[in-house]
Amino acid sequence: MVGEISDAIIRVRDITVQFGKTRVLDGLNLDVKRGEILGFVGPSGAGKSVLTRTIIGLVPKLSGRIEVFGVDLDAASASERRGVERRWGILFQQGALFSSLTVRQNIQFPVREYLNVSQRLLDEIMVAKLGMVGLRPEVADRYPSELSGGMIKRVALARALALDPELVFLDEPTSGLDPIGAGDFDELVRTLQRTLGLTVFMVTHDLDSLYTACDRIAVLGNGKIIAAGSIADMQASQHPWLRQYFHGKRARAVMG
């Protein structure tokens, strides 16, 4: 199981989440190391998004403890919590861009709220962030409804990165992208992690992402982490779901 890691940026202990009578997460433990890209996989409906949303505080938990940056989120005061929230960025599955704001306003929104800087710097940082996610400055004055799916993901990532967070949560970042776009996105996450020293928590279904982008993989099943480790550990695992996942038809195609 998951060993104790000293420099964990996220520490999840004995989390239980229940919706009505269905127990989605059942005494789950997870550590995310500083500076790593953790890929988080599991069958559809296993609760990957629920865990992400529980960590960021959108889903209430029945019991357990969550520490992010060493701060216990249940015990934290409102200002401590805001401090933590400033240090993480979240990319939602559908992008969750504000539909009534332009790309520029979307990216500048968190910066404007938290920092008192000039419009000039806001614009320059916005262009820099757009460049980092591989978009041209011309898209800045478009509205989200005028963007393609891949562009929405990129703008959402730029917004998640707007305040230079130390930790980003990516919820299925490559779903709905074409394979080339998805490959670019993996490469992008890797580059950003190197340049900005990010820690990335990535929920994904994309085997390519696991192979090319992730340092470590955690697998969710029956409400618990059933395995965590490198891609080699995953392939060596005897767990039936993992065997199917990493040795199935699609996996063989990816590994060539």
Next chain:
Amino acid sequence: MVSGDPTLERIARGNGLALCAAGSWTARFAPVLERMVADAEKLSGTRPNISIDVSQVSKLDTFGAWLIERLRRSLTHGGIEAQIAGLSANYSSLVDEVRRVKAEPIVETDRLTISGMLEQIGRAVAGIGGTLIGLIDMLGAVLTAAAHVLIRPRRFRLTSTIHHLEQVCWRAVPIVVLITFLIGCIISQQGIFHFRKFGADIFVVDMLGVLVLREIGVLLVAIMVAGRSGSAYTAELGSMKMREEIDALRTMGFDPIEVLILPRMLALVLALPILAFLGAMAALYGGGLVAWLYGGVEPEAFLLRLRDAISIDHFVVGLIKAPVMAAVIGIVACVEGLAVQGSAESLGQHTTSSVVKGIFFVIVMDGVFAIFFASIGM
């Protein structure tokens, strides 16, 4: 210095100058950093050789890296490029990344000006014609869909109609009855209060009967329905439009008018007369109650007077108006719903204008009906 406040010191080196950056150059300190960099930018051109030393920087992120890059660009003068010295390997890729940023900021185009505001007013006025055509269009489309359904009754969506009837009629009963009951009470109380001065207490029954059955009852209920169900229709259709659900229906070979709008319209046209009738009864009951308790008009006297004062015409006039008003509300709501664009703001705007226009047209219709019934002598 470990991740302390950022500084930018000026140290003379020969005939040149070194700007030594230290501390934490991160987003948290962005306002301070921006001021420091703006100050240092003024040095541009004062010395032949200026370099930026970043070896003491303990933490760097995009904000800090960009500000250093901005400083470097503005210090680059007369063909001599300012150099960044002491860059650690950790941060070099970040600095390379921001170096690719094109400097010229994009100017935002739309500013609030008087001519812009006048233009908006002009467009809004010109848009009134468009609105009327849109409403007539929708009326035509709904009638066509209704004709198709009449030819092939199997295409009629009974379940959907019943569902909407439950939403707009059955679930609206409590609030409609409560409000009209209270209105009846108020009309009656005010009537008695003022008529008493002339000793004409009993005429409150005439006023109540005519007002409630002919005008206020149906108008008030129509306004409530526009606020309650018109807005719901617009929001439902609008969010379906936003998520391309309506396009999906169309590509499957269904007519959205027939599938979505006809059942809603039909439900509303059936619901409003029922609600108006219940509302009128509740208002009469409330008025009668107040007349009895406050004005001392016995229930039997009230009923007798009511029978003399009002004819069946008043009641019929009210009920004839109801379905027409329902149709107006429904058509406005559906036109607005289908006009929603991609953003949440647009959904809000169209829902608002659905209710505002719905109520406006209901009142206009009421006026038209008043003229019509007066001229045919009803």
